[in-house]
Amino acid sequence: MAKEYPGTPLKSKDFKKALKTKYTPSAEYAWSAGQAINSFLNGLKEGRILGIKCRGCKRILVPPRAFCEECFISVEDWVELKDTGRVNTFAISYLDTMANRIKKPIIPAVIEIDGAGGNGFLHILGEVDPKKVKFGMKVKAVWKPAKERKGDITDIKYFKPLKGGD
Amino acid sequence: MPRRVAVIGAGMTKFMRRAKETPKELAFEATRMALNSSGLELNDIEAVALGTAPDAFDGVHMKGEYLSDGAGSFLKPYTRSFVGGGTGVFCGAHGWWHIASGMFDTCLVVAEEKMSSAHPHPQGAFLTIFDNLIERNLGPNLVWIFALEMNRYMKAHDIKKEDIALVSVKNKGNALDHPCAQLGMKITVEDVLNSEVLAYPVQRLDISPTSDGAAALVLASEEVAKRVTDDPIWIEGVGWNVDTTIWTNRDLYYPRYVEYAARMAYKMAGIHNPPKDIDFAEPYDPFDYKELHHMEGLQLCKKGEAPILTREGVTARDGDLPTCPSGGALGVGNPIAATGVMKLCELFWQLRGEAGKRQIPGDPRTGVAQAWGDLMQVGTVVVMRR
Incomplete structure (x- = not known):
């Protein structure tokens, strides 16, 4: 049975004649970092990675949170973790944030922080040939100089392969 | 006990890179077509369940209310649901409970998306999904999360890119037979493997396009359905589930939330052995590996087996368990929420x-559709039977 489907596709050149409104919103937000991430970011400023332990499930939560989503209780027991970990997964990106093409790829990775039972966070790998990145590779944080740190995830410049680690 | 809910009509627009029609006009066209096919008129419709993704795509705030006239909502009980990329299939559940609860006897389910409005690309609209405190300053790109998940999935089961590329080949090929398709084409595994690397392992032909389009269904109670049609299709199971946004604390190789959503829908539908009890599936395929990932979450095969089934032709349209016979998001196009309702239409x-x-072929009796979204955390599932 033949159906007639509605819709009128436009060609790229037709679309150039489209009515456009350019609008640059003044979108600046001052976010509260909250009970948990505030301490995490202050830790980064001091060159330390902090996790938090849930007394219910005993997990070390990193990134830390004020409550455990599984046990649904407040968590308060801060633990200092090493600034080393392993690559859980990675990508080799030839796109920048706005999807522009770039020649030198960025290597985002999920880093399992040592001592956190497989938990960790998103960061970037550096000082490594993209072809040589491996799952489970040992990595270590490369920190900005103390004076330049401001309590942000970018206080860690990137994670680099740990010599002797594998 | 929930009441039985029937689908009695369906409609959709073509899916296109850029539509001349406004979002409201697209919604109207799909809704009008669904009504025409159901034999009901707008006066017969008691409620409207609308789904559409972020307002930022259109640059129109309160986009749901803006669309409402096009969705047939004028002076009717109307609500918009939103669960990210999972919205379209969720709309089926949203409409279902309107009728199953006994509140209404008829309900329109409508989804619309117009992604061509955001210039040069809706990328910017996606970025605020990343954690505002500890992720956004790293300058992430939306493709990153797919690349990270795909790589983890490939590593966990030692899957080759060639096997994943077969999904793109199949779905774009299936879409050649869909009159609404944006990207139906005959391609080879080599074409996929030779396409531009965006964020390894994701390449150009692994990804669905951005699209404009709308799709709609008419739902009715058993009493109304039996009065107006000899051929109602029943919504027999619905399920939905959400995992945490703290995605770096879970293993991305497997979508647990899809499993839980599927189990909820299967329990309702009395499905005990999904590969046997289900005749075909429309898993969400915004990326080729996602179809495989979702087949496993939907319990259509064991973990890591989906690429093998694909390679053996089991998921082809004439195979034992066809997946995305429509052509899916990869072939028909991916106007986010509308894609999910397109799958329900299929x-x-x-x-x-x-x-x-x-x-x-073979007189299918039971089908399942699924969508997925947000920060890799939402699963939505609908089971239909004849």
């Missing part, structure tokens, strides 16, 4: 034997 047309050149 279940309806296939189960009615009205899918034309796309018709699955």
